[in-house]
Amino acid sequence: MRISGREGGWAGGRWEDFLCAFKRVxxxxxxxxxxxxxxxxHPGTPVLNERDFFEAHVTARYANGASRxx
Amino acid sequence: xxxxxxxxxxxxxxxxxxxxxxxxGETINAAWLVLAAVGTYLVGYRFYGRFLANxxxxxxxxxxxxxxLSNGRDYCPTTKWVLFGHHFAAIAGAGPLVGxxxxxxxxxxxxxLWIVFGVVLGGAVQDFVIxxxxxxxxxxxxxxxxxxEIGPVTGLFAMVAILAIMVILLAVLALVVTNAxxxxxxxxxxxxxxxxxxxxxxxxxxxxxxxKTIEATVAGIVLLCLALVGGRYVALSPSxxxxxxxxxxxxxxxxxxxxxxxxxxxxxxxLAPRDYLSTFxxxxxxxxxxxxxxxxxxxxxxxxxxxxxxxxxxxxxxKLFPFAFITIACGAISGFHALVSSGTTPKMIRRERDARxxxxxGMLTESxxxxxxxxxxxALDPGIYFSINAPLAAxxxxxxxxxxxxxxxxxxxxxxxxxALSASVGEASLLGRVGGAPSLAVGMxxxxxxxxxxxxxxxxxxxxxxxxxxxxLTTLDAxxxxxxxxxxxxxxxxxxxxxxxxxxxxxxxxxxxxxxAWGYFLVQGVLDPLGGINSLWxxxxxxxxxxxxxxxxxxTTLIIKAGKKRYAWVTLLPLAWLLIVTLTAGWQKIFxxxxxxxxxxxxxxxxxxxxAGTQDPAIGARLIWNDRLDAAxxxxxxxxxxxxxxxxxxxxxxxxxxxxxxxxxxxxxVESAYAN
Numbered sequence: 001m002r003i004s005g006r007e008g009g010w011a012g013g014r015w016e017d018f019l020c021a022f023k024r025v026x027x028x029x030x031x032x033x034x035x036x037x038x039x040x041x042h043p044g045t046p047v048l049n050e051r052d053f054f055e056a057h058v059t060a061r062y063a064n065g066a067s068r069x070x
Numbered sequence: 071x072x073x074x075x076x077x078x079x080x081x082x083x084x085x086x087x088x089x090x091x092x093x094x095g096e097t098i099n100a101a102w103l104v105l106a107a108v109g110t111y112l113v114g115y116r117f118y119g120r121f122l123a124n125x126x127x128x129x130x131x132x133x134x135x136x137x138x139l140s141n142g143r144d145y146c147p148t149t150k151w152v153l154f155g156h157h158f159a160a161i162a163g164a165g166p167l168v169g170x171x172x173x174x175x176x177x178x179x180x181x182x183l184w185i186v187f188g189v190v191l192g193g194a195v196q197d198f199v200i201x202x203x204x205x206x207x208x209x210x211x212x213x214x215x216x217x218x219e220i221g222p223v224t225g226l227f228a229m230v231a232i233l234a235i236m237v238i239l240l241a242v243l244a245l246v247v248t249n250a251x252x253x254x255x256x257x258x259x260x261x262x263x264x265x266x267x268x269x270x271x272x273x274x275x276x277x278x279x280x281x282k283t284i285e286a287t288v289a290g291i292v293l294l295c296l297a298l299v300g301g302r303y304v305a306l307s308p309s310x311x312x313x314x315x316x317x318x319x320x321x322x323x324x325x326x327x328x329x330x331x332x333x334x335x336x337x338x339x340x341l342a343p344r345d346y347l348s349t350f351x352x353x354x355x356x357x358x359x360x361x362x363x364x365x366x367x368x369x370x371x372x373x374x375x376x377x378x379x380x381x382x383x384x385x386x387x388x389k390l391f392p393f394a395f396i397t398i399a400c401g402a403i404s405g406f407h408a409l410v411s412s413g414t415t416p417k418m419i420r421r422e423r424d425a426r427x428x429x430x431x432g433m434l435t436e437s438x439x440x441x442x443x444x445x446x447x448x449a450l451d452p453g454i455y456f457s458i459n460a461p462l463a464a465x466x467x468x469x470x471x472x473x474x475x476x477x478x479x480x481x482x483x484x485x486x487x488x489x490a491l492s493a494s495v496g497e498a499s500l501l502g503r504v505g506g507a508p509s510l511a512v513g514m515x516x517x518x519x520x521x522x523x524x525x526x527x528x529x530x531x532x533x534x535x536x537x538x539x540x541x542x543l544t545t546l547d548a549x550x551x552x553x554x555x556x557x558x559x560x561x562x563x564x565x566x567x568x569x570x571x572x573x574x575x576x577x578x579x580x581x582x583x584x585x586x587a588w589g590y591f592l593v594q595g596v597l598d599p600l601g602g603i604n605s606l607w608x609x610x611x612x613x614x615x616x617x618x619x620x621x622x623x624x625x626t627t628l629i630i631k632a633g634k635k636r637y638a639w640v641t642l643l644p645l646a647w648l649l650i651v652t653l654t655a656g657w658q659k660i661f662x663x664x665x666x667x668x669x670x671x672x673x674x675x676x677x678x679x680x681x682a683g684t685q686d687p688a689i690g691a692r693l694i695w696n697d698r699l700d701a702a703x704x705x706x707x708x709x710x711x712x713x714x715x716x717x718x719x720x721x722x723x724x725x726x727x728x729x730x731x732x733x734x735x736x737x738x739x740v741e742s743a744y745a746n
Binding site: 019021022023024025026027028029030031033034037038041049050051053054055058059060061062 | 140283551
């Protein structure tokens with residue numbers, strides 16, 4: 001299996017893709033990317049709604065306090 | 071064709087270094103520094119970075135943790151340029167901005183050489199090797215790798231070191247903010263506004279428009295700009311200004327209360343929105359500064375080398391060697407990056423080969439930020455630079471006394487110039503605002519004013535202060551949390567419930583202890599007659615470089631255990647240099663006979679003053695206690711690193727002599743499904 005993997009890329013020059021790339025740079029949750037991931041890898045399983053995904057994302061991201069540099 | 075291009079890049083870089091070498095004694099333009107630095111980065115990335123990736127690490131087509139463990143959240147494959155931006159935003163902070171500014175007391179040349187060559191041979195190698203190691207181990211942290219690859223005692227030492235370093239880091243960053251904000255109603259007002267703005271964003275993203283992070287952040291930025299403009303009116307208003315004018319001690323306590331409360335609130339309410347805001351601002355401002363420097367191309371007014379390389383400088387004590395290499399940590403090599411490189415980033419790499427751009431390239435970019443900060447500070451008039459960065463105790467309280475003292479140091483500045491400068495940025499006085507942030511802000515404001523016109527100088531100055539304070543406050547929150555989790559991990563071994571991060575009393579206790587620890591050093595720094603930076607910044611530099619030494623020990627172990635001992639010099643070389651620098655600096659800070667430099671000598675001189683009746687005994691006793699505490703801390707750092715190096719060397723010799731199998735604990739090979 002070969003996957004093209006647009007993950008977070010902005011090669012197509014589309015506005016949605018740019019927003020998605022920007023979110024990932026800033027460490028923000030990327031809901032559209034999550035939906036795509038679920039559709040590709042776990043089709044048929046229930047997905048979180050946007051609010052729950054936001055909460056799950058920030059909890060996971062800052063679970064260890066988020067290593068920040070000086 | 072590409073070969074011709076690379077020959078050209080190398081030639082341009084070499085020519086820029088040539089110009090720098092031949093221009094000694096005359097004023098040189100910042101453009102040459104930028105050109106020399108970028109040329110060196112490109113050559114370093116193309117040749118040394120590639121050598122590391124292909125020969126030393128052997129990056130290949132195996133599936134990364136992001137691909138194998140993908141969950142759409144923390145493990146998620148991300149395109150390399152996006153992840154590069156993400157990683158850069160995580161490693162860049164106040165460190166690369168402040169360190170080069172402080173080290174400017176030696177002149178611009180030592181800092182430039184250390185930042186550019188230190189990063190290519192040291193800092194970027196460290197970030198890359200740890201990123202590589204963590205990526206091959208499902209995103210394991212530095213502490214866990216130290217435990218698994220070297221031994222359990224080493225792992226424990228590494229954890230203790232990280233905790234102690236965190237405390238010093240938070241104290242020194244909080245001190246930088248305190249010095250930038252004291253007696254500045256404009257600054258305090260705009261920084262205070264960031265708190266309700268972040269809370270509002272948090273509520274917006276959680277309840278009003280769930281998950282709409284970008285619109286909340288854009289709204290937050292607009293509000294920040296309004297707060298910035300509003301600050302000017304607050305500062306000019308006779309009734310409002312006193313409400314927002316506070317001394318260092320009040321600000322220090324305020325920061326502690328903030329750090330404590332922020333670190334126990336839910337992350338979505340304050341930390342996440344703050345983090346988005348500061349990342350946004352950080353990237354925007356750095357890009358703006360780069361463009362500004364390219365447009366203005368300021369001449370460097372600071373000499374290449376000053377007379378203070380002999381160790382008599384007012385900003386901090388100590389000679390060029392080893393203190394230039396301690397003062398500039400981030401930007402050349404920073405141990406803290408090892409925590410980020412073994413944190414979120416390795417869980418997001420899509421293809422192994424992307425690690426070169428992210429690990430090695432990300433650090434080169436941070437080094438470039440340090441070069442820009444250095445240019446902004448070197449473009450200031452040396453007299454102005456020393457009027458802001460020397461402690462008030464040395465300058466005296468008036469512009470006349472400051473100008474006279476600066477003349478004695480061999481630089482010219484008139485009292486009128488000093489008064490005009492503080493008026494132009496909307497402050498009562500800029501004298502003795504040690505810590506680096508204010509002089510960097512003046513430098514940045516001068517560059518932005520060069521682009522947009524000088525009538526906005528005050529706004530740009532406070533913009534730069536807010537930009538620095540914004541992410542330092544985010545670091546206080548995040549750092550207190552990191553410390554809290556680590557402490558809870560330890561406390562859990564003593565009494566199990568204390569280890570539970572879901573138990574609120576335990577969270578409050580651990581957060582309180584961490585805040586008290588950094589708060590203690592912060593308050594002592596504020597009360598220190600020499601300005602606090604003189605003792606805290608070197609301690610921070612030493613501890614940060616020692617963490618880098620830990621990371622390089624782990625890196626060397628990974629390389630030797632992978633059967634590549636002939637390449638072990640790539641990490642051993644920077645490791646040896648760091649050990650020489652930090653152990654010398656640590657030794658001097660503890661034992662040097664000069665009371666300005668050595669902690670113990672300073673304690674003795676205070677004791678003599680008490681005996682002679684020229685020092686208040688109560689204050690004197692506190693100063694002596696702090697000197698001994700600082701000396702003990704430096705001693706602990708040195709002991710930990712020596713113990714770690716000894717343990718590592720024993721492990722290396724055991725593997726090389728064949729007493730131990732050369733086995734790495736990597737996750738087994740699975741081929742990637744991505745087109746490589």
